Amino acid sequence: MRILLFPSVLIVLVASLLSAHAFEIEQHKIFPARYEGATLRIISNSDIDIFAPMVEAFQRRYPSVSVDYTVVSSTELMKALYDEKQVFDVAISSAMDLQVKLANDGFTRPHSSSVAELMPDWARWRDHVFAFTQEPASVVYSKSAFAGLEVPTSRQDLIATLRNHPERFQNKVGTYDIRESGLGFLFATEDARTSDTFWRLNEVMGTLNAKLYCCSADMISGITSGELVLAYNVLGSYASARAANDPDIGILHLEDFTTLMLRSAIIPVGAEHPEVAGTFIDELITAYWSKEGADYYPYPKLDRSDVAPNLSQRAIRLGPGLLVYQDNLKRQNFLREWQNAIIQR
Amino acid sequence: MNEVANISGSIRRRLTLQLLGIAAVLAALLFVMVMAYAKQVAEESQDNILSASATAILDSAAIQSGEVTVDIPYSALSMLGNVSDDRVFYRVVADGDYLTGYESLPETTPPRGQENRQFLTSHYLGESIRMVSATRRLSNAAGPVEVTVSVAQTLKRQRETLERISTNAAYIGFGFFIAAALLAVLAAQSAVRPVQALANSVSRRGPQDLRAVQAPVPGEMAPLVDALNRFMARLKKSLSRSEEFIAEAAHRIRTPLAVLRTQAEIALRRVERPENRAALKEMIRAIDESSRAAGQLLDHAMVSFRTDHLEVREINLLELAEETLERQRPLAEMQDKTLSLQGEVPPPIRGDVILIQNALSNILDNAIKYAPEGEDIDVTVACEDSWVVLKVCDQGPGFAPEDIEKLTERFSRGKNAQDTVGSGLGLTIAEEVAQAHGGHLKLSNRKNTRGACVSFYFPQS
Numbered sequence: 001m002r003i004l005l006f007p008s009v010l011i012v013l014v015a016s017l018l019s020a021h022a023f024e025i026e027q028h029k030i031f032p033a034r035y036e037g038a039t040l041r042i043i044s045n046s047d048i049d050i051f052a053p054m055v056e057a058f059q060r061r062y063p064s065v066s067v068d069y070t071v072v073s074s075t076e077l078m079k080a081l082y083d084e085k086q087v088f089d090v091a092i093s094s095a096m097d098l099q100v101k102l103a104n105d106g107f108t109r110p111h112s113s114s115v116a117e118l119m120p121d122w123a124r125w126r127d128h129v130f131a132f133t134q135e136p137a138s139v140v141y142s143k144s145a146f147a148g149l150e151v152p153t154s155r156q157d158l159i160a161t162l163r164n165h166p167e168r169f170q171n172k173v174g175t176y177d178i179r180e181s182g183l184g185f186l187f188a189t190e191d192a193r194t195s196d197t198f199w200r201l202n203e204v205m206g207t208l209n210a211k212l213y214c215c216s217a218d219m220i221s222g223i224t225s226g227e228l229v230l231a232y233n234v235l236g237s238y239a240s241a242r243a244a245n246d247p248d249i250g251i252l253h254l255e256d257f258t259t260l261m262l263r264s265a266i267i268p269v270g271a272e273h274p275e276v277a278g279t280f281i282d283e284l285i286t287a288y289w290s291k292e293g294a295d296y297y298p299y300p301k302l303d304r305s306d307v308a309p310n311l312s313q314r315a316i317r318l319g320p321g322l323l324v325y326q327d328n329l330k331r332q333n334f335l336r337e338w339q340n341a342i343i344q345r
Numbered sequence: 346m347n348e349v350a351n352i353s354g355s356i357r358r359r360l361t362l363q364l365l366g367i368a369a370v371l372a373a374l375l376f377v378m379v380m381a382y383a384k385q386v387a388e389e390s391q392d393n394i395l396s397a398s399a400t401a402i403l404d405s406a407a408i409q410s411g412e413v414t415v416d417i418p419y420s421a422l423s424m425l426g427n428v429s430d431d432r433v434f435y436r437v438v439a440d441g442d443y444l445t446g447y448e449s450l451p452e453t454t455p456p457r458g459q460e461n462r463q464f465l466t467s468h469y470l471g472e473s474i475r476m477v478s479a480t481r482r483l484s485n486a487a488g489p490v491e492v493t494v495s496v497a498q499t500l501k502r503q504r505e506t507l508e509r510i511s512t513n514a515a516y517i518g519f520g521f522f523i524a525a526a527l528l529a530v531l532a533a534q535s536a537v538r539p540v541q542a543l544a545n546s547v548s549r550r551g552p553q554d555l556r557a558v559q560a561p562v563p564g565e566m567a568p569l570v571d572a573l574n575r576f577m578a579r580l581k582k583s584l585s586r587s588e589e590f591i592a593e594a595a596h597r598i599r600t601p602l603a604v605l606r607t608q609a610e611i612a613l614r615r616v617e618r619p620e621n622r623a624a625l626k627e628m629i630r631a632i633d634e635s636s637r638a639a640g641q642l643l644d645h646a647m648v649s650f651r652t653d654h655l656e657v658r659e660i661n662l663l664e665l666a667e668e669t670l671e672r673q674r675p676l677a678e679m680q681d682k683t684l685s686l687q688g689e690v691p692p693p694i695r696g697d698v699i700l701i702q703n704a705l706s707n708i709l710d711n712a713i714k715y716a717p718e719g720e721d722i723d724v725t726v727a728c729e730d731s732w733v734v735l736k737v738c739d740q741g742p743g744f745a746p747e748d749i750e751k752l753t754e755r756f757s758r759g760k761n762a763q764d765t766v767g768s769g770l771g772l773t774i775a776e777e778v779a780q781a782h783g784g785h786l787k788l789s790n791r792k793n794t795r796g797a798c799v800s801f802y803f804p805q806s
Contacts, residue, residue: 104432105447106470126430193419320433321423329437329445330417 023080027071031055037064038273040280043081044092045074045183046263047217050241050298051092057296058283065276073214074098074182081107081268089277092265094135094235095182097189097322099264103128104323109267111278118289123262125318131262132284133299134315137187138236139252140220145172145229146250154256155197162204162230169208172229174219175342177212179335183261187233188338189325190259190316197256202341205232210342223249235261237299253313260315263299356540357533364529372522379514380507387503387510388475392464395477398425399462399496402435403481406492413439413483413490421496429502434469434476438493450495453478472499539563543570555581585650592646595639602636637710641770644703648774651700652781659693659806660701662733663726669702670724673709681718684709688726691733695806696782704778707771708737708799715741715797728805732784735801743790743797752788775799 029048033039044051048071055067070088072080074095080086081102093099102108103126110127123131139158141151149165152158162169176184191198211228213219216235220242222228236251243249265284267277287294293301316322324330401421407414415437425433436446451467453476463478476497483490539562546560557574606629613625663686670684677684712722720740727734744752752772776786784802791798 104434106432106472126432317423317426319423319426321419321426323433324417324419324422327417327445329415333414333416 023072023076023084023086025070025072025076027069029069031059031067031069033059033064033066035064037062037066038276039066039068040090040273040276041068041070041088042090042092042280043070043072043077043086043088044090045072045077045094046092046298047071053296053298054284054287057287057294058280061283062276062279073180075180078102078182085270087270087272088268089271089273090265090280091268092263093182094261094263095186096129096131096262096264096316096318097186097326098182099129099266100125100318100320100322101326102266102268104320107269109269109271109274111267111274111281113278113282113285115282115285115290119285122315122317123289129264129266129318130281130285131264131318132281132288133237133263134260135263135299136236136253136313137190137233137259137261138239139230139232139254140223140234140239141230141250141252142223142226142228143248143250145226151250151252152254153252154254155195155201156256158232158254159197159201159204162201162208166208169229171209171211172227173205173208173210174213174222174228174231175205175210175233176219177214178338180214183216183235184233185325185331186261186316186322187259189334190314191233192334194257194259194314199337199341201232202338206342206344209344212342220249233259240300255312257312257314260313262315262318264318357537360533360536361529364532365526368522368525368529371525372518375521376514376518379517380511383510383514384507387506391475391498391500391503392477394425394428395475395496395498396462396479398422398435399477399479399494402437402494402496403479403492406437406439406481406483406494408483408485408490411486413444413485413492415445415492415494425496425498429498431499431502432470432472434474434497436495438495440490440492444492446495450497451476453493453495466500469497472501474499475503539566547573555584588646588649591642595642595646599636599639599643602632602639606632606636638770641707641774644707645770645774645777648700648703648777648781651697652777655697655700655781657695657697660696660698661693662691662701662735662803663688665698665701666705666724666726666735669705669709673706673713676710677713677722680713682713683721684724685721686724686726691726691728692805694733694782694803696803700778700781701801704775704801705735705737707774711771711799712737712739712741715739717741729802731805732802733805735803736798737800738791738796738798740791740794740796743795744788746790749788772799775801779803 027048029052031052042055048069051069055069059065059067074093075098077091077093078095078098078101081088081091082105091099091102108128111130112127113124113130116124116127119131139152145168149161149168150157152161162173176187178185178188188198211222213222213231216238219228219231219234220239223231224242224246236253239249239251243251265281267274267281271277287297288299288301325334398421401418401424402415405416405418405421407416417435422433422435425431434447434450436448436450437444447469450469451465453463453465461480465476465478467474467476474497476495478493478495480491480493483492542560543558543562543566546558555577557577558570562570609625609629609632613622613629616622616625666686666688670686674684709722709724717740722740723736723738725734725736725738727736772786772788779786779801783804787800787802789798789800790796
């Protein structure tokens with residue numbers, strides 16, 4: 001198994017090396033300003049549709065700022081900034097470990113935010129990384145396909161349910177392909193660090209021939225299309241948005257623990273308009289952390305009293321601990337173990 | 346006597362300044378030491394946590410399938426994030442070959458001997474860093490492998506801590522200086538206090554008081570006080586010697602003068618030519634003057650001597666005045682002047698009879714001399730507050746107002762007495778006697794009529 005896999009990893013590596021001179025852009029849009037002024041170049045792994053209200057609200061307050069919005073995956077974002085040193089004013093990413101690595105390795109500028117006191121200390125790091133969301137990693141399932149089964153409340157329950165009903169779940173379980181998705185990798189490492197059940201769950205998913213996805217949106221689409229019955233570690237914020245339109249989508253916040261990802265913004269060191277970038281980041285901070293909030297804030301706000309009476313939600317901590325799984329050896333070991341568990345044929 | 350001392354500097358100011366200087370130096374020293382200590386503590390605590398982190402990584406190193414691998418524990422780096430916001434770098438090297446981490450971190454020299462930790466302050470990615478390297482030997486099939494783990498952290502937190510401590514240390518140093526300054530001023534004051542006490546006790550003394558200083562003084566001042574005492578003893582000796590000399594001289598002059606006067610009077614009876622008689626009369630007058638001056642000088646010497654050794658007993662001043670007046674009466678009657686005494690028996694005073702009689706005689710002598718012929722001299726004894734006052738009034742020309750202040754000085758004579766025989770010692774003697782008894786002498790002119798008054802004020806016993 002390992003011998004078979006190794007070349008495939010190599011191929012991925014070589015492919016990424018070949019394309020190193022140009023990162024892969026998924027979407028691109030320019031929000032022109034009403035008046036002549038600076039252009040704020042944003043690189044982000046948030047879809048344009050989701051983020052647009054935020055940008056438009058910003059432009060209403062600062063009508064002379066044009067916004068150039070580029071959507072890439074979190075790994076491509078890292079490549080653009082870390083390897084290619086592309087010029088952007090703001091980088092927004094859900095991959096906290098990559099954001100921290102950029103800040104730690106000197107690829108960001110400090111920003112002394114005037115609204116920093118709104119946010120808790122753990123939501124920023126070194127005046128370089130500023131979080132402006134809290135998004136849970138959830139289990140998403142199809143209510144119709146789950147009919148007759150008790151909905152699990154913990155990972156133990158989930159493992160038992162999957163094990164006891166292989167006929168229902170065979171080929172119908174999905175999760176992140178953590179080799180491709182930075183966010184999936186982050187969630188997986190946090191799970192592994194928190195509890196051993198993560199490995200057992202992966203074993204079980206492996207036996208059920210789990211499907212691997214690049215992104216949360218695809219997994220949710222899988223649920224709606226009937227391709228999947230259950231998806232593990234789906235970004236809860238996306239799921240709730242889709243669940244609003246599809247009553248069949250069920251969202252589970254497991255009670256043993258639920259990992260919270262903090263989407264964060266940084267100012268790359270090569271920013272051409274760092275002051276405008278700082279203003280934009282302050283706007284993001286105010287929209288999420290201020291008591292009154294903002295109606296244009298695009299992500300669902302986490303209401304702790306609503307979801308988790310048992311305080312099982314664990315926000316991933318910004319800080320040098322996140323560098324650990326970015327270590328080459330550590331990452332290779334982790335991916336190898338993960339593949340051994342989940343890819344069983 | 347009134348010359349201002351030649352002042353060069355001040356002991357108190359010099360002492361204060363020196364103590365302030367010492368306090369400033371000590372405060373600066375305190376600041377430097379606190380900072381050095383704080384820096385050491387801050388560095389040690391950072392070194393400790395970096396060591397712990399490096400050790401944790403090193404412990405995860407193992408040989409797998411013949412290759413060195415490390416499985417960095419999450420806590421190894423997150424522990425660094427718990428204490429500060431500093432950037433973190435690490436590197437793992439096996440036998441000099443880069444394994445993982447930040448390859449371009451500064452090189453470490455391989456450790457020697459037992460010590461398997463190395464500390465290094467350097468620069469990386471444009472910031473100062475502190476780096477700790479730890480080494481461990483693993484056994485491979487091919488032989489031992491030396492694995493070195495380096496963990497580094499930027500110094501932002503340490504710098505901030507030191508800045509905070511430096512502010513506090515500056516406040517502490519300043520406070521220390523202020524406290525020391527206050528104490529220095531107090532210390533300087535207390536150091537010069539004995540000097541001031543000595544100066545006060547010497548300047549409070551009466552003009553005749555030449556006794557040795559007996560009050561206890563600090564050892565350092567003993568030579569000064571000894572010198573002062575010796576000086577005063579010499580002065581006293583020299584004064585008494587000159588008084589003795591004057592008394593001796595006066596005494597020796599008086600007897601020949603008496604002989605001379607007798608001879609002159611005999612001669613006066615014999616000569617008949619008016620110009621010769623006038624010359625002889627002038628001669629007798631000069632002899633009288635000399636004789637009286639000699640007498641007063643003797644009196645003064647006696648007074649000076651006795652004021653140092655008063656023979657004190659209770660005195661009825663009225664009786665004493667009566668006796669003295671009796672003795673002066675023949676002289677007064679010769680000049681057709683009447684001496685009268687008034688007053689009731691006063692409370693007794695304590696004093697030296699001979700001195701007071703002598704003083705009163707001198708005043709009466711003056712009065713008899715200055716009063717016009719046929720006029721009266723009144724002596725009264727009365728009580729005034731706690732004083733017993735003996736007052737002698739004549740009907741002479743009175744004192745010139747501008748003289749009153751200085752008439753009691755030795756050899757000083759009033760402006761309006763140029764043509765009368767006198768030495769100017771009478772009032773001096775009287776005042777010295779009054780002062781020796783704790784009293785004073787008051788000069789005044791009579792109100793509403795001609796004449797001068799001299800009043801002795803003696804305290805009641």
